[in-house]
Amino acid sequence: MLADFESLALVAGKAILDVRNDHFAVERKDDDSPVTEADRQAEAIILEGLRTRWSEFPCIAEEEVAGGRDTAIDTSAFILVDPLDGTREFVNGRDEFTVNIAFVRDGVPLIGVVYAPALGVLYRGGPDGAQRATVDERFAIVERQELAVDRGNETPVIVTSRLHRSAETEAFLARFRYAELAFFGSSLKFCCLADGSANLYPRFGRTMEWDTAAGDAVLRAAGGLTVVEGGTPLTYGKHIAGDVPFANPWFLAAARSCAPEDARGWRNETS
Numbered sequence: 272m273l274a275d276f277e278s279l280a281l282v283a284g285k286a287i288l289d290v291r292n293d294h295f296a297v298e299r300k301d302d303d304s305p306v307t308e309a310d311r312q313a314e315a316i317i318l319e320g321l322r323t324r325w326s327e328f329p330c331i332a333e334e335e336v337a338g339g340r341d342t343a344i345d346t347s348a349f350i351l352v353d354p355l356d357g358t359r360e361f362v363n364g365r366d367e368f369t370v371n372i373a374f375v376r377d378g379v380p381l382i383g384v385v386y387a388p389a390l391g392v393l394y395r396g397g398p399d400g401a402q403r404a405t406v407d408e409r410f411a412i413v414e415r416q417e418l419a420v421d422r423g424n425e426t427p428v429i430v431t432s433r434l435h436r437s438a439e440t441e442a443f444l445a446r447f448r449y450a451e452l453a454f455f456g457s458s459l460k461f462c463c464l465a466d467g468s469a470n471l472y473p474r475f476g477r478t479m480e481w482d483t484a485a486g487d488a489v490l491r492a493a494g495g496l497t498v499v500e501g502g503t504p505l506t507y508g509k510h511i512a513g514d515v516p517f518a519n520p521w522f523l524a525a526a527r528s529c530a531p532e533d534a535r536g537w538r539n540e541t542s
C-alpha cells in the first residue's frame with residue numbers, strides 16, 4: 272500500500288508542477304479558501320489509482336467533499352487524500368505545498384505519504400518506520416534516509432503555520448520565548464518534527480483530517496505523536512452527526528519526549 276501511495280503521489284506531484292508552469296486560474300470555495308486546476312487534477316489521478324487498486328477501502332478526498340460528496344462512510348478502515356495541501360502557498364508562488372495520502376484504521380493514521388514536488392522531497396511513514404526520500408527531476412526516488420524525532424536540539428524549535436495562526440497560537444508561542452520559531456506552509460510541519468529539525472507544532476485553529484493524517488502518520492512512524500487537549504492522541508474518522516465531518520480539534524504535534532507535559536492544560540494556560 273505504501274508503495275502505491277508513493278507512486279500515485281509522485282504522478283500527482285508532476286501534474287501539479289505542470290499546472291504551476293502554465294497560467295492557472297484561482298477559484299474560491301464556499302469557505303473562501305482557494306482551489307486550482309492543480310488541486311483537481313492531482314485529486315483525480317490519486318482517486319482513480321486508489322479506487323482501482325484499493326477499492327475495498329473508502330476514500331475521503333478534500334475536493335470531492337467540497338463538491339458535496341457523501342461523507343457518511345465506514346471509517347473503520349479508510350483512506351484520506353489532500354491532493355494539494357498549502358494551496359495558498361502554491362498560489363503565492365511558494366514551494367511549501369504537498370500531496371498527502373494516508374491510511375487510517377480504527378482512528379489511527381498507520382500509513383502516510385507526504386510529497387513536496389517543488390522541493391523534490393517525499394516523506395513516508397508506516398510499519399517499517401519513517402523515511403525521507405529525494406526525488407529527481409524525472410520524478411524518480413534516488414535516495415532514502417531513515418527518520419527519527421528529536422535529535423536533542425539544544426534550543427527547542429517550534430514550527431507553526433506561515434499563513435494561519437490564531438491568537439491562541441500566538442499566545443502559546445509567547446510562553447516559549449526561549450524557543451526558536453520556524454514557519455512553514457502545509458503538512459511539512461509534521462515532517463520537520465519527524466526528521467528531528469523541530470520539536471513542537473501547535474495548531475490551535477482550523478484543520479481537516481486530510482490536512483494532517485499523512486503527516487501525522489509520518490510523525491508517529493518516526494516516534495512522535497499528535498495529541499489533543501489533555502494529552503490523548505488525535506483520532507481520525509470523526510464524522511459525528513452535528514459536527515463538521517472530518518474536522519480536527521485543536522492539537523499539538525510533538526516529538527514524543529515533549530508531548531504529554533506540554534499538552535496538558537494548554538488551553539487554560541493560553542486563555
Ligand SMILES: Nc1ncnc2c1ncn2[C@@H]1O[C@H](COP(=O)(O)O)[C@@H](OP(=O)(O)O)[C@H]1O
Binds near residue numbers: 434
Ligand atoms: N482561513 C482559512 N482558509 C483556508 N484554509 C484554512 C484556513 N484556516 C485553516 N485552513 C486549512 O489550513 C490548511 C493549510 O494549513 P497551513 O497554514 O498549515 O499550510 C488548508 O489546507 P489546504 O491548503 O489543503 O486547503 C486548510 O484546510
Ligand SMILES: [Mg+2]
Binds near residue numbers: 353357481
Ligand atoms: Mg490541506
